[in-house]
Amino acid sequence: MIEADVAIIGAGAAGLSLAHRLCLPAPGARPARRPSVVLVTAPPGPLRPPARTWCFWEAGRGRFDAAVTTAWRRLRVHPPTGEPIEDDISPLRYKMIRSDDFECLVEHDLTRTGRVRRLEAVVDDVEGVADGARVHARTASGSSRCVQARWVFDSRPLGSLPAARTTLLQHFHGWFVRTPRPVFDPARADLMDFRTAQPATGLSFGYLLPTGTRQALVEYTEFSPAVLSADAYEKALRHYTGSVLGLTDFEVTATETGVIPMTDARFARRTGDSVFRIGTAGGATRPSTGYTFAGVQRQTAAVAAALGQGRRPVPPQPHPLRSRAMDAVLLHALDSGLVDGAAFFARLFTRVPMTRLLRFLDGETRPHEELGIGLHTPVLPMLRAAAAVPLLPRRPFPGP
Ligand SMILES: Cc1cc2nc3c(=O)[nH]c(=O)nc-3n(C[C@H](O)[C@H](O)[C@H](O)COP(=O)(O)OP(=O)(O)OC[C@H]3O[C@@H](n4cnc5c(N)ncnc54)[C@H](O)[C@@H]3O)c2cc1C
Structure with missing residues (x-):
């Protein structure tokens, strides 16, 4: 049996971000007792996701800048017809990270600090026990491994999506x-x-x-x-x-x-007294855009801070309730054809400064700014969608 304070399941964006934050606290953070960590990664094979690129925006230097391929200060949107809209998003930068570069950077830092043990095995089950949980896994050669930890953070993709209105x-x-x-x-x-x-x-x-x-x-x-x-x-x-x-x-x-x-499904972030979900599985994807990487960073930063302060490390919902409610309305408006999607987004980008829209997508706008953004959407169809959403049943998604 391997024992640790924290077991992280999965070495994708969420698992690696959390491991990195636990072994390398943010510059200027108060020194805290660092937990012992075991990172359980799937062996090479079908459970490893293919390489991908992640884009997100942030101001100034970021924790993973050494892995950034390119960062842009100017963004452009082309409406279906007519002139493009272009904006300088300073102080933000739109950054691209390739997952291979991200993995190399995190791997390098984890090895350098020597604080995170790795276990290459397929996790079959997570079982709650007194004062923690046990992670049951199998190595590529078929032998069983068990990790007992005070806290378990599970980023394995869900087998199916939770029921949703849209x-x-x-x-x-x-x-x-x-x-x-x-x-x-x-x-x-x-x-x-x-x-x-x-x-x-x-x-x-x-x-x-x-x-x-x-x-x-x-x-x-x-x-x-x-x-x-x-x-x-x-x-x-x-x-x-x-x-x-x-x-x-x-x-x-x-x-x-x-x-x-x-x-607009609700993702459970806590599945046991000591077991939590993070990343896509823990609801880090912004419903209206699919952007996930920034939500993963907010979620894992909060978990690391809670552990550092000896608090219960429940991963927060990275998108505020208000943002999710507005996203539910937009998803229904798109799905039901109440709005023309291309015209909707083109109009928003024409009328609202891009930095404000990006802050909105990070859940950082105030209610009066959101009202202003709402007034630049087709108001009547959006009100009809808003009235319909609470009456829609939540249904399981049959799959892509
Ligand atoms: C092609 C692509 C491009 C994307 N681009 C962007 C983008 O530009 N910006 C953005 O914000 N979002 C983007 N996303 C969405 C999101 O950021 C990614 O899906 C992200 O990789 C999710 O990270 P995650 O850690 O939650 O899940 P994953 O990366 O899927 O990680 C899950 C981990 O669990 C492991 N695992 C699975 N089963 C087991 C098991 N039984 N035992 C042990 N380990 C297991 C896997 O090997 C993997 O390491 C993109 C998604 C895709 C697919």
Whole structure:
């Protein structure tokens, strides 16, 4: 039996962020007793998620800056027609981290401090015991391992989504492209480009992150009820790169595909006296956008602070109740067709400064600012959606 103060299950964005925060407190934080930590990671195989890129925004230097590929100060949104909207988001920066670089950075820091033990094993069960919990796992060779910890933080993906009033999917396919000549402007990123064909329900947009004058990540994204076939993503990306961006000569060096549920489901963050969920499984995804990385950081920072102060480390809900209520209304408005998704977002970006929208998405706006944002949406359809939401039943999601 391995004993520790804290067991972390899963070494994705959430598990690694928490391990990093527990072994390397934030600069300036009061010295606290650091807990002993065991990080249980799945052996290579199907339980390891494929490499991905995470984008998020923050002001100033960040804990994981050494792993940032590119950071942009200017963001642009293209409405379906007409002039693009471009904004300087200072003091914020839109940052991109590749999961491989993030893993290397965290691995390096964990090894340097020597404070986190690793166990490579598949977790089968977590059992509550007096004053803690036991994590039962199997190594790749089939032998059993048991970790007993005072606190367990579980980031394993849920088998199925909790019941919700509305669940849409943010699903996307992207190409990392390289061109023979300089064609990209790495000074700005295109957050949403609505010059794509719009689906019957929800919306679609292109996403362009130039990491150099000849390299970029280009994605086709939908917020809609179901994923597309591989052929349909290829076709949509060919249309976006060719007909919209006018890119004719490029090489695809890698691809990225993802599905992120956008749901007003309630995610349990506590599953036992000493057992908590973190990350996507613990409700860190912002329902209206799919952004998760920043929510993971807020959640794991709060857990580390609670442990440092000897408090019960229940992971907080990283998105305030008000934000989630507004997201539930938007998800229903998109799903039911009460609003035209592309026009809705284009209008918001035209009328509200981007920094305010980004602060809103971080749950940092005040009620009067949120009212101001609300007044820039199509008010009557949104009021109809708001009136309908409380009457909608919560239903299980059948799956992508
Ligand atoms: C392609 C893609 C791109 C994304 N881009 C962004 C973005 O730009 N910005 C953003 O904010 N969000 C983004 N997201 C959403 C979100 O940030 C990611 O999904 C993020 O990886 C979630 O982190 P997590 O730790 O909660 O879950 P995961 O990364 O899925 O980690 C779960 C961990 O649990 C482990 N595990 C699973 N089962 C077991 C088991 N039985 N035993 C032991 N370990 C187990 C896995 O190996 C994994 O390490 C993206 C998602 C995808 C799929």
